[in-house]
Amino acid sequence: MKTDQIGKERNRVDGKAKVTGEAKYAAEFEAENLAYGVVVSSGIAKGKIKSIDASKALALDGVLQVFTHENRPGYMWLDKNYKDDDAPPGSPFRPLYDNEVQFSMQPIALVVAETFELARYAAMLVEVAYETAEHDTDFDANLEQAYEPEEYKASEPPKPRGDxxxxxAEASARIEQTYTHPAEHHNPMEMHASTAVWEGDGKLTVYDKIQGVQNSQQYIASAFGMSQDEVRVISPFVGGAFGSGLRPQYQLFLAVLAARELQRSVRVVMTRQQMFSFGxxxxxxxxxxxxxxxxxxxxxxxxxxxxxxxxxxxxxxxxxxxxxxxxxxxxxxxxxxxxxxxxxxxxxxxxxxxxxxxxxxxxxxxxxxxxxxxxxxxxxxxxxxxxxxxxxxxxxxxxxxxxxxxxxxxxxxxxxxxxxxxxxxxxxxxxxxxxxxxxxxxQAEASAKAVLSKDGKLTVSSATADIGTGTYTVMTQIAAEALGLSLEDVTFKLGDSDLPKAPLEGGSKTVATVGSAVKKACEQVQEKLLKLAQEQSNSPLAETKLEDVEFSEGRISLKRDASKSMQLQDLLQHSENGSLEGEVSTKPSDESxxxxxxxxxxxxxxxxxxxxxxxxxxxxxxxxxxxxxxxxxxxxxxxxxxxxxxxxxxxxxxxxxxxxxxxxxxxxxxxxxxxxxxxxxxxxxxxxxxxxxxxxxxxxxxxxxxxxxxxxxxxxxxxxxxxxxxxxxxxxxxxxxxx
Amino acid sequence: MRPFTYTRATDVNSAVQEITRHEKAKFVAGGTNLLDLMKIDVMAPQHLVDITRIALNTIEATADGGLRLGALVTNNDTAYHEQVEKRYPLISHAILAGATGQLRNMATDGGNLLQRTRCYYFYDTQTPCNKREPGSGCSAIKGYNRDLAILGTSEHCIATHPSDMCVALAALEASINVTGPKGERTIPIADFHRLPGDTPHIDTNLQEDEIITSIDLPAKGFAEHYTYLKLRDRASYAFAIVSVAAALDLDGDTIKEARIALGGVAHKPWRKPEAEAMLQGQQATRENFRKVAEAYLEGAKGYGDNDYKIELAKRAIVRALEQAFNKEGAA
Missing domain, CATH: 3.30.365.10 (Aldehyde oxidase/xanthine dehydrogenase, molybdopterin binding domain)
Structure with missing residues (x-):
């Protein structure tokens, strides 16, 4: 199969933006009157918080509030409201829910101040008294208490076969051995961060580090009892995630909570140490x-x-x-x-x-x-x-x-x-x-939209993510291939909850999932282009079918006779709105x-x-x-x-x-x-x-x-x-x- | 980070005046360790005296044929200095085995001597640590201690000193020149760092109001037969599990003088001159090296996770001496 883009070595389309710093990550978006939140983490693994004394922190000029389980607003506290697209069976952790400490480094307070430095200092002044309970984190000592879950998050173990x-007993060679793999943390370079921008009227735009913006959007809407229209989540670049961004993390919850309560924009960034405080x-x-x-x-x-x-x-x-x-x-x-x-x-x-x-x-x-x-x-x-x-x-x-x-x-x-x-x-x-x-x-279900505008530029979009894997680049290639355009003429947009629906970026399925939707959306545009071509008087492509034409170098041409071709840009002048659109949802075929x-x-x-x-x-x-x-x-x-x-x-x-x-x-x-x-x-x-x-x-x-x-x-x-x-x-x- | 005040000193005397004038004051030069510790609230000085503008940044010959390293010369400038590379390659190699290029461009020789331990618990203010908070207890002794000390420990602390450069300084018997309110004095490297005892919060014998001005290297640099062997969990940017600075003065295969210093095993660079002396007049053989290694680790004590370091240190000594003998300094 002849291709212009697919299968070709291409530089990252976002490479320049990344190396020049033009690419912005969740903690880099500015907002007017931005406040800064710093999380206080639990020092014990299990027990109850007897008291949190934030008076010294609050006494500092510029400290706006210290949020704890004692003063958190009271709404949507059912655990099912905290489920997200990657939640395992069970009851999700709810930040600042009550005085229970369930794990070490659990977030137990958020200090919000006019500057980051002040918030960090104030967080040092928050005094916590615990009633410590006996914890058990010893994996090896608890093997005998291991259980089969009622429901597996992943697949159920396959049924036994044979004997x-x-x-x-009959084998001529056999081994019996035990292998252990330690706990590991993802440690992407970019720490988890959320900038919650208060838009007034209860509305928020949140810049979040996440592997799927719609997961964060749904989570916020559900946990705070908001409608999806009231919260938009944006995440154009992710500085590595490796799975750590599959679930919305507590910095998102706390940033949104603070923004709503203070009615102003708030940013919360985890410390490197806190990157070891969740999954x-x-x-x-x-x-x-x-x-x-x-x-x-x-x-x-x-x-x-x-x-x-x-x-x-x-x-x-x-x-x-x-x-x-x-x-x-x-x-x-x-x-x-x-x-x-x-x-x-x-x-x-x-x-x-x-x-x-x-x-x-x-x-x-x-x-x-x-x-x-x-x-x-x-x-x-x-x-x-x-x-x-x-x-x-x-x-x-x-x-x-x-x-x-x-x-x-x-x-x-x-x-x-x-x-x-x-x-x-x-x-x-x-x-x-x-x-x-x-x-x-x-391959999972996904949607994508393609818009070919009058100037011959194609914009394709889907609410997927690029966690450093090259999504921007390969989607651009797939779209450019479909319509015979150069990479420069194609823009791919992702990381915005307003875009067509896409699943979490994870499980090595994004090119198959979103790529298939992008391809199909572009094929819709192809059909419209052919129809437009055929509507022209004396069209060289009259009576041809889609499979008989190819799109290459900005032209639509007959495969068997390249002299019969038309310039896309000329055709677009005749389109109704000056642009052609394709919007599709795709899912895996039954055959697959x-x-x-x-x-x-x-x-x-x-x-x-x-x-x-x-x-x-x-x-x-x-x-x-x-x-x-x-x-x-x-x-x-x-x-x-x-x-x-x-x-x-x-x-x-x-x-x-x-x-x-x-x-x-x-x-x-x-x-x-x-x-x-x-x-x-x-x-x-x-x-x-x-x-x-x-x-x-x-x-x-x-x-x-x-x-x-x-x-x-x-x-x-x-x-x-x-x-x-x-x-x-x-x-x-x-x-x-x-x- | 807690708020602090800041002044800049222009010469050694004004630096000493500044440090005595302020409560809970610290000098800051490269800041590669202190600022990190301030950000996580492990150290909380109320005042910083910036000494980076003081003219202590030259390397010069001394009257007795040695070399004087100004306290504010950066680690990289020291490692790549022509005289250091030529006459004291052990120092160059030790420095370059540590940190990263970026850190070494900031870190100073004086500051290197004052690095705090890298013990996990020291860095986590939510855990007991006698070094950070005297009397709170040692989490490491009954906790995770794979990287920690096996020599010179106490029931209060098993932290190690993390420096590579200091291990080489110990082997070469450098001395540290300091100035305080009472004037100047010189501290041999062997007496500069302390063992934890019941005061693990005090790392060195430098007084709070004294400033390091320079490090003197003696004339003898062991530039022919030396090695700095650093064992660590990855190839770069990791502190030593065990390191050995070894230097030999030979007459054919006969050892005239041997120097051995260990890093990563104690609260200070570890030297045992009486064990080194066992090699004097001896042949450079693996058996003799092993005997010294055994003597060096006499009295070593493991705490469970770090038991392996005792045998590892012995093997490292043998290997380092072999490398020094074979002129494999850079290995």
Whole structure:
């Protein structure tokens, strides 16, 4: 298929705005008479607030108010009013609801002042007396109290198949191991912020950091008993989110509360420390039992998952989904239980469930391959899944074998010796490991509008988000492609609740979801253009059908005879209003639902581990991705590279430490919570294998936000085993565990 | 941040006058640690004396053949100074192992000596911490202490000193020149920082009204056989789990003099001259290095999460000495 834009490397259309600072984020919007709110966070994990003495804060000139549970306005306090599009089953947290403290760093007051500095100082003067209750944040100590939730937030665990115990007993190779993944926090560069602009008459415009403006709009309307007309939410740029912006966070609630009460504009920005006070990737423990027959075929698979949640919501994610997608096996048993603790509810974090589940699965498979004496890549080829066993559906497309082939070749896997500790460079033990990954290629419902104006400029819009992923750019490409325009002639608008409806940006589904709507909206404009062309006297396109014409370089032309063409701009002069519009809603096709839709990856990693000191360097990673059609190889590569660095952080660095005595996450800043830095990142290569998929969605695309992450941590963990002969089954793999 | 007043000193004497004149006053130079701590209310001086305009920003030769680093020379200017690179590469390497380029452009040599600990609990005003709030208790001893001290600890505090530069200064036996109301004095680096004991809130023996004016490096720089080995959880922008500044003076394979200082393991850069002396006249072998390492860690005590640091420190000493011997200073 000939394309002008789709499949072409393009710079980000918003790149210049970002590097010049022209792009504005939620805390950067100015408003007249703006006041500043600073949140006071709880020092205890559980108990009651006996009293809050704000008198010293209020005595300062310029402090406007200190909002607490004692003076908060009284309306809409039913918990169902606080549900949002990503809320797990349960009762959502309600800021300043009452004197109960349910988790450490819970927001318990908002100090509002004329300046940020004054508000921050005044917040230090607020004196809180607690009646402390005994908290329990100890995940390991509560495994026996784990329960199956009445309702899973994500999918229910697949039903058991066959007889695992019998198959295990008969297996010629088996392993039984436990893997743990720590709690992690998203830590986007941009802290959560809301600027609530008081428009008078009870109306608000809110600039919010969020992965879906309509989620915030709905939440505010519902929690404050406002109509949707009274609140508009805008979020043109998001400085990273990784899932932290799926749910409206408390700074939004508090900014709106203060703005309504004070009848003036208020901004609330979380501190970096407070970025550790809400959702996180849950601590997760997984027990695996695997068995293979003498041919190295998987015969038994048991995965028992324990994931952390809060006392008030049942958060779960798709941790047990992956065996059924990645490995054919007739005897399986998959369970997922929750451990309720005095913490805030966990929250989807980049590849939720996949990061944890695929890490443990792929390490367990590597261990089994070693037990069976089969090369890890060979083992995966032998156990190649041709259908999704969870739902008993064929894959819409799956070029994973090609990922193996191209990835292994690029990496030089064939030169690998099976034996651990078989390669060395001075004090450095060298190890090669691999893993595979999968991620859902979903499409959801979305709407989009396209307006082609008289001057030939196209404006397309949808209330989606760009969380740094490149949404602006690829939507612009999709629209430009449809109407044969240059990128400069197309503007894509997002991040405004007034725009056509779009779901949350998350789950690697935005290009498939919003892109399909954008494409269809543009196709409506195409139809109108053709009709207009045919209405002209002596039209060279009279009697032609839409499929017979193409749109390219600002013209509509007959495919089989390019001389029969018309200039779009000329045509537009004849349109009724001087512009043509298309507005559509799209949803996944019925056909696509007959298939399992996944992107796949194969990851190969090289590590060097110091034999005495246990320090790990990841010297080389190759990721081969089967991700459908690649709209923009440049932004796509960028996304996969980011995912690979993320995966390195999962393997080696990230870990939010819970101090169980205090019931508090204790490494709550970027000095102590480590993510990889530039110096950690060495050679990284991304390969996109060809994958055509006519079923998955009208664009044939699969999301790339998460597939880049999932296989990397297990590939690194497996490489560390190959280097050292040690299996570290508790992430992150730090030097103390390798001594 | 709590409100504070601010004045600017133009010379050392006026700086000392300013600091004595104001209640709860602190000097500020690069501010890379102090301002962060003020923002989160861990430190709350009522007055700041800005000393950045004082002419203490030169590096000059001393009469005894050493080098004097002005207190206000930035960490980067020190690390990349021709004489420091040539004669004291251990200092350059140690400095460049710390922080980031941006921070080192602001941070001064005097300020580096006065860095506060990076213990988690010290940074969180909602938790007990004897260093931040004397008498409130130590959260780290029974809490999370993976990064914390194994040597010279007390029942009141197991914090570590975070500096890299100071570890090199300790190995080279630098001395610190200070001026106070009673005049000038010189403090050997070994006596500059304190152990926590029952006064963990006092980091150093510098008096509240004294200002650091310069750091003197002795003539002997061990520029041939040295290494600064820093073990940390990521390749850059992380404080040391264990670091070792090692320097050897050799006659063939025979050791004439050895210097070893450890970072990340105690409330101060850790030196044990009697253990170093074990190497005097000995061959540079792995066995001999291990013996010294054992002696260095004698009396070390783990608190659970940080037990591994005892063995890690021993191995790091061995590796650092090997690197120094092999002239692998930059490793």
């Amino acid at each position: 695992v115990d019998k198959a295990l 996180h990737r849950p601590k997760t423990l997984q027990r695996f039992k695997l068995g293979a027959d003498a041919d190295g075929k998987l015969q038994a698979l048991q995965q028992e998952v324990y994931g952390e949640t809060s006392r008030f919501e049942d958060y779960s994610e798709d941790v047990v989904l992956w065996p059924g997608v990645l490995y054919p096996c007739d005897n399986t048993k998959l369970t997922h239980k929750l451990v309720g603790l005095d913490v805030y509810t966990p929250l989807d974090m980049r590849a939720p469930g996949g990061t944890t589940g695929i890490y443990a699965l792929e390490c367990a498979i590597d261990e089994l391959a070693y037990e069976a004496g089969v090369d890890p890549l060979e083992f995966r080829k032998k156990n190649y899944s041709e259908k999704d066993q969870n739902e008993d559906k064929p894959f819409s497309s799956k070029e994973l074998r090609e990922c193996y082939r191209q990835g292994a070749e690029k990496f030089g896997w064939s030169k690998r010796k099976m034996e651990p500790r078989s390669m060395k460079d001075g004090h450095q033990l060298i190890g090669w490991g691999m893993a595979q990954g999968a991620w859902e290629a979903n 639902k007959e298939y399992a839709r996944y992107a796949h990856s194969a990851v190969f990693a090289e590590v060097k581990v110091d034999e005495d000191l246990g320090t790990v360097k990841v010297t080389r990673v190759v990721t081969a991705v089967a991700g459908g059609r690649i709209v923009n190889p440049k932004t796509a590569r960028s996304q996969i590279l980011g995912g690979m660095v993320w995966g390195m952080g999962v393997a080696l660095h990230e870990h939010t430490v819970m101090d169980n005595h205090l019931g508090r996450f204790i490494n709550h800043d970027l000095d102590k919570y480590h993510v990889p830095v530039n110096a950690d990142v060495q050679e990284m290569e991304v390969i996109f294998v060809e994958e055509e998929d006519e079923v998955v969605n009208p664009l044939g695309v699969k999301g790339l936000g998460e597939i880049g992450v999932v296989g990397v941590a297990p590939a690194i963990a497996n490489a560390i085993f190959h280097a050292t002969g040690k299996r570290v089954r508790e992430l992150p793999i730090t030097m103390d565990k390798l001594l």
